[in-house]
Amino acid sequence: MKRLWPDSIAGWTVATIIVGLLASQLLSFAVHFRERGTVIAALQSFHVGERIADAVRVLKQTPPTQRPHAAERFNGSTMWIDWEPQFPIVGEGRDWRADMLRAAVIRNLSEGDWRGLRVALIQPQQPPAREERAGRPSTDSSLAGGSLAAIERKMETGPLYGVAVQIQDGTWLNFVVPFVGAVSYWSKDLIVALGLSVVVVAILSLLAVRYITAPLSALARAAAQFGVSIDAAEPPLRGSREIRSTIAAFNEMRQRIKRYVEDRMQMMAAISHDLRTPITRLRLRAEFVEDEEQQRKMLADLDEMESMISAVLSFARAEIVVETRRPLDLAALLREICADMRQHGHAVTLAEHGPILFVGRPSALRRCFVNLITNAVKYGGGARVGVTSREREICVSIEDDGPGIPESEQEKVFRPFYRIESSRSRDTGGTGLGLTVARTVARGHGGDIVLENRAEGGLSVRVMLPTGRADAEASPPEVPARAVG
Structure with missing residues (x-):
């Protein structure tokens, strides 16, 4: 249903x-059909009133013996006449049509034409009641019983109304007047017209709304691009006043975040650079320590500090460097990296794959994969690299046969300088920024990195990147972005 x-x-x-x-x-x-019914009833009452007046004027001058035959000439689709010498039809009720018909008859009759008038709604399934005088019961006539129902079936109309007019000689002329029945709202033409109007309005509304909401769609894309790259293009200021205000607020927030990140990276680089001077002084002083064991430990600690500072400087400088996205063959990049690792004597294999077109930052991607493969070689003794390409995602897997990483620690290892155990300590080399840099690169391309322990032992690292189409939607290829490698 949703x-x-x-x-x-x-x-x-x-x-x-x-x-x-x-x-x-x-x-x-x-409202239209209601008013239409009222207008039709008024017109019909006016027309029938004229015909009744004409019939009364003619029949009152006709000899009584010829009146039944003369009355037949006035019978038609709009009126049926019966001449009753003594008893008029007594109606079963009155409504607005009866009042309208009564007024029309009175308006068309002159005072000398009639002595009494009765107008009422009658039912075709029952004989119309007749007034009893001097205890005499009503008698059947042509309008009694089934004759009235036959009239209604013949005329195929709505409600029937009885009009009884007493002329000057005391006899009654009984008229049966059928009114137009209820008109159905749902005609074929009405449904077609309503459907066409809905379709036209829907199309015009959709075009107008798409035009109005286009700036919001651009804002949503810009927000998604900003989540991928801090240097993504700003959305243009267009649309209604409220939308322009929203876009302007987003652009201002974007600039503040960008300045904040740049200031923090520059501050981190400056602090790391300034720490080199005191480290150098400490190194010189350590040379004068007479205890060789203490001197060795001090120099080792200083080397570790300098290595960490160098890594931080490298990371900060890489963040500040701007690298433009461009199309590249991801499979060829992996083949080149694996070949370089094998030339250095590392056990690295790659499952062959055809060309995989991807829009990204080559240097940053190289550093990402080098860091991950180096970790696999360092802690697992080797690396098996594979790549699969799906409709909207590219997955690069790197497996090793090392000790793996506990599930509780798999998210923590992406923190800068985080260590989990002695087997992955700085004694084996590195500063603890490798996975941090790798995930930063992957997320900078709209993807992510997932760690998983293999059932047969070892660690499986999966780098998931959106395809070239999805990546292009998230951030255009020509938009400069900060590289992290």
Whole structure:
């Protein structure tokens, strides 16, 4: 059921407009048909009133013996006449049509034409009641019983009304007047017209709403790009005043975040650089320590500190360097990296794969994969590299036969300088920034890195990157972005 509900501003707006249109149209049709019924009844009453007046004037001058035959000439689709010498039809009720018909008859009759008038709604399934005088019961006539129902079936109309006019000689002329029945709202033409109006309004509304919400879509894309690259392009200021204000606020926030990150990176680089001077002084002083064992430990600690500072400087400088995205063959890049590792004597294998086109930053991606493969070689004795390409994702897997990483620690190892155990200590080399840099690169391309222990032992690292199409949507290839390698 939820699938039928719109989930976008455009969908909700168009749905609201269509529902409002249908409601207004149906209300208008209801009012129109109600007024139409009133107008038709008024016109019919006016026409029937004239015919009744004409019939009364003619029949009152006709000899009583010829009146039944003369009355037949006035019978038709709009009126049926019966001449009753003594008893008029007594109606079963009155309504607005009866009042309208009574007024029309009175308006067309002169005072000398009639002595009494009765107008009422009658039912075809029962014989019309007749007034009893001096205890005499009513008698059947041509309008009694099934004859009235036959008239209604013949005329194929709505309600029947009885009009009894007493002329000057005391006899009664009984008229049966059929009114036009209820008109159905849902004709074929009406449904077609309503459907066409809904389609036209829906199309125009959709075009208008898409134009109005286009700046919001651009803002959403810019926000997604900003989450991938801090140097993504700003969304243009366009649209309504409220939308322009929102975009301006986003751009201002974006600039503040960018300045904040740049300031922190520059501060980190400056601090790391300034620490080199006191480290150099400590190194010189350590040379004068007479205890060789203490001197060795002090120099080792200073080497470790300098290595960490160098890593931080390298990381900070890489963040400040701007590298432009460009198309590259990811499979060829992995082959080149694995070949270099094998030339240095490392046990690295690569499952062959055809060309995989990807839009990214070559230097940053190289550093990402080098760091991951180096970790696999260092802690697992070797690395098996594979790559698979799906519809919207590229997955690069790096497996080793090392001790693996406990699940509780797998997220923590991406923190800068984080160590989990002695087997992965700085004694084996490195500063603890390798996985941090690798994940930063992957997320900078709209992807991520996932760690998983293999059932047969060892660690499996999966680098998931969006395909070239998805990546291009997240951040255009020509937009400069900060590299991390």
